[in-house]
Amino acid sequence: MSGALTWARLSFAQQRWEILLLGLGVAVATGLMLWLTSQLLGITALHPECDFFLNEDEFALPAGCDVASQSFGQAYGNAEIFLRNGWLFGFGVGLVVGVPLVARDIEHGTAHLAWTLGRSRTRWLLRRIAFGALVVAVLLGGLAVVTDVLGAAMQPSDDLSRSFHFEGNRGVIIVARGILALGVGVLVGAILGRQLPALLLGLIVTGLMYAAVTFAVGRWNESEAIEAWYDQDLGAPLFVGSGVRLASGERLSMGEFYGDGQEAFQSDDGQLYATAVDAEAERDPIGQEYILVIPGERYPEIMARASLVTAGAGVVLMFGAAVVTGRRRPT
């Protein structure tokens, strides 16, 4: 145990400035999110009679709710900025912690020392990565919890543990993105051996990797999505696609159905008719539009899976970094 603590102390000393700066940034963001959370909760508690999500143009708000609604809307807007841009923290923390893990030793010449004092570069790197992953987990773990709390305050009537509201912008996926970026940072840093170029290239590679992971997870989700229509009560589901099921049972995408100039008249339940008269009479439907969704109740499972795939991609990259580090020169 004392060996691990000594390693952590020495690792921290080697990266103290970036860790402190990142910690400060995360602390400020976390503090602001908690402040916004308290604002939203305060307004909600003071005005339990108000439904802040009603459209003022269509519904008459109870007396006193208009001012409260404005305040809530303002706080909601600010909170949304944080949630929508929270992904930056995941990638930023992962890259800034990951890039120097190997690249700095190569750039500063200390790899000569570390790689000859230690008998195994792989073991050295894994211990470096373990510390980096710990930093990422601590910094982003707190942020992940706070984004969930903020999301819950923004949607007081929803159970966000069973809802895809703000999906991808809150919770453990933020930590997973940090692990992915950490893996990219270590690998690119090990290949280039220079910190600044590795950071810049790492930004691009992280973007590409995340796009690939998102695509893969999206395909996976699509394969498990169920057909539904907008009016169905599915909590806050994850929307993964839409299409048209013809009366014959054949499924077409929206593009395939409407692409050749096909016109259709739609009823409230998504049934499609060839003419307005048929639609009015709900007679001889030619098909039905549908949406592909994953019900909100599957949120924990789907997000855990997405997080595992994202972090797993990062871990694969870390193994790649170990291979590169084992073979490359220390300069």
Place this chain on the structure above:
Amino acid sequence: MSAGEPVLEARELAKRYRRKVWALGGIDLVLPAGGITALVGPNAAGKSTLIKTWVGFEKPTRGSVRVGGIDPWKDRSAALAKLGYVPQSPSLYDGLSVEDHLDLARQLRPGFDRDYARNRLAQLDIPADRGGRELSGGQQAQVALALALGTRAPILLLDEPLASLDPLARREFLHVLTDAVRHDGATALLSSHIVTDVEQSCDRLVVLGVGRVLLHDTVADAMAAHSISSTEHPNAVASFGAPDGSRIWLVRGTGDRSATLDEVVLGYLASGRSTAAAA
């Protein structure tokens, strides 16, 4: 390792960089256990490359190397266990103190003798709480040497650690190295292009030039076997310019006067250069 047993071996070792530049051109060298061997040669002679192949930083293009009988490219871990290494510019970690470096070494190397290294540094009055980068060049080199000595490895490879040191720091460094090697019975290979510095400390001499071994002998035998002639000589190794501008010949055998180690090295470097030019 018993005295005389080969500890560092290079067999037909050749190393080519970027497909064109040959840093080493087929080296056969076997260094026995014990004592300090000076690896001398001009810049770009291949000294660092040779040492780095033993450390496992450079892969031979041809041939093989062994450290204590182990090929570092087949079993790096076992080879490194026998090695202590001082790099060309002893870069220490920015955010770590001297004491932290000792802690780090203990973390990285099982059996690292922290007390031994600490005592060595204390004898030199190097403050343990000072940041690595706050030390003078000489002190940084001493810390790097202490880290290598603390491994208690039987073989020490020192890659031009004296290059950036002032004369006093060089003298101190060599004193510590000599003392440690004699005391521990280790084998050290010290590369340098400053011959006068190694004359007092080294037992053996390897002259490396244009990627080849030009001379490998004990310092005593090398000096005894050579002399200087002021005229052309049938046993001349090569001729080169004396400090006064005249031409002198390094002779294998008896000449006009005895040769200094500097002159022996210069003679062999000149012979290597003329051979390369002829080729």
